Amino acid sequence: MRLVVRVAAMFAGMFLLIGAGARAETPDAALAKLIDDARREAATPGTCSQAGLDRLVRIFCDQKLRTGVREYYPLFGTREGQTRSGYDVDVARAVAKHLGVEPVFTRVNAASRIPLLADDKIDLTIATMGHNAQRDSQVRFIRPHYYQSETIIVGPKAVPVRDWRDIAGRTVCVTIGNNSNAQIVAHNARLMLFDEAGLLPDKLKDETCTLAAQDDSFFDYYFTEPGFADRFNRKFGFAQLPWGMAVALNGSDRLARALDLTSQIFHRDGVFLAIAKENRISTGFLEGQRQVWSSAACNTDKGTSDPACILPALNTTLEPTRYAKQVAEFEKWVEARTGIALQLPMFKTMPAWLLFKAGIINSLVLVAGALAATLAFSIALGAVQSSRSAVIRWPARGLVIVLQSSPVVLTLVIAAAVAQAFFAYSSAVAIGAAIVALGLMNGSNAGQAIAEAMHTLRTERGSASIPTLELLSRAVSRSATQIVSFLINAAKGTPIASFIGAPELLSALTDITSFASGRASTYSLLLIFYVVVVIVVVWLCGKLRDALERRQVVA
């Protein structure tokens, strides 16, 4: 008897398993069941007035899908009068149609799209929202993602930029706070920061920027303008960011599941792809996803939870420093006592801290190098300008005139261009080029003062009475004030080395503020640092001048 019962139970179990497998084999069947169950529940008298209903049931109670979309995001969510258009809007309409309800739109922006979900003002947000790991604690993202943007580098067609190797040493215009900025910085590019993305196309057009980096979804609109598309093209893309539809974390389990399956079906059937084509946006990601979701491995009701099928959220969390907590507490303490919203991002995350530390070291190396180069070039140029041989003297004087006539930025750029002709671009090459340029610029002026002092010494003391080296030494002492003045000038000029990509402190802090907050505090700190450095240099140069002048008195 027991055996009969066991065999019967085994058959019953097998039957149930097969039955269950058959029921949920395809995403379509799973979705159909979910919708049927929810509709049936909504149709049950008294259900719709109950509190704590899952949003899927309530959508069928109201026959409305309340969706948050953007109104000022060209090609994705725009509104003219009562007419809404864009990829996100059309996706919302397609989802609502698939569920058999009416879409009702609410305007959202980057700041309101999550709070409106939490406040139950909308059921779903489809609003160009990137899926990063931090947002997972705020909303439930629908998988698979309905779109993916990436940061693209855009520039004039004539500019030969193919990949990261062509970016080093170039200036890229970016918007502050863009997560991909850190990646650009890591490839030795300089950043020119702007507050709003809307400025970038204009800055490309008026040639203020040669290259600009921003989401492809942003540039898609501009590439629909013939004037823009004729002049500029996309160089390459990086920092891919999946975009997710999202629902509230609480009370949306069944809605989220229904939307997961809908999104999966839309990818497989090319619904997203067709909507994207209609709205003239990039389709590369959607074409890839169509293949993924058409494959037998992913086209099941379990596909949306299979890591091999879905994309991970982007993890943009920066590793904190050991003392990040204490720094945050210090910031709060200062604000509580002074009302000043001090922010010290350079001490809170490891990438920022490493950039900051390297920036300080490079700045000090640059200052020391510029001082040494100025001194060396001034003595060398002073000596050759005082040469008795016209063949040596006149070219040296010509060089001095050229150096004096060249604006500082141009001299730096020339030094960097020549250095890059001989060496591959690196931070050390940029610092070296800056040291040579600053040394030549200031050394030429100080050298002229030494040459003039040599001339006066020769006039005063006769031509042959003093050996040349001693004469030069006395000329250096006599022109001490001028030399010191140009040494100070060299120290003050070092931050401009950031223009050619030398990773000194200004450069480092610009990079830090491009992906972190606290611009006001950061640049105040920078100003204090350089003023202190220059004051120290002035003090040291004062000592040098005293020593040189004492030597002159002795002589």
Place this chain on the structure above:
Amino acid sequence: MSLRISSDFVPQFLAGMVVNFEIAAIALLIGLALGGLLGLARLSGGLLGGAATTLIGLMRAAPTFVVMFFLLNIIPADATLFGLPAAPSPLMTVALSLVPYSASYVADNGVEALKQMRAGSPLGALLFLPNVTRAFFVLVMSSSAGAAIGVTEGIAVILREAEQMPTLGDKLVLFGIGILCFGIALQAGFAIVRALQRHLGRLALRDRQG
């Protein structure tokens, strides 16, 4: 070697150089006003004089390039003053970043000029004029820093053109043209300074003889 320069380069470059002079003029005008006040405060002595001396010292030590980025980042884009928009344009930001240099220079030379005047040497005091002219040309050259924040001044135009050039040789020729143009302006400026100094020297001689 055939250097290919775009047809609109020359007018754009000349317009860019005008921007350099414009920035220098604004910086010098503000520097004259602020430096004059600081110089007078320094001469007054006491606490005010001490404060002015400290401020002049700090302004002298502030690197222009850092001040430029400081101003660019510290002033919000929607800043207002008495209800009016007060956020400076990039051009104005460059000019303002040169003010610490021009004001401290004016204060130093202004104090010296006033001392000469008090010592009974009006011509010695007049040396202030060639010194200010020299500062103006230093400011013109320094205004090229604006290229870093997108101001379309002379050097920015040259760098933009250079980006399109394939070889280092072409770029160096273009840079040479830039140096020549700025050099002519600078040397002309210094010639003015020298002429002014000679003129003042002659006046001084006539004064002594008279």
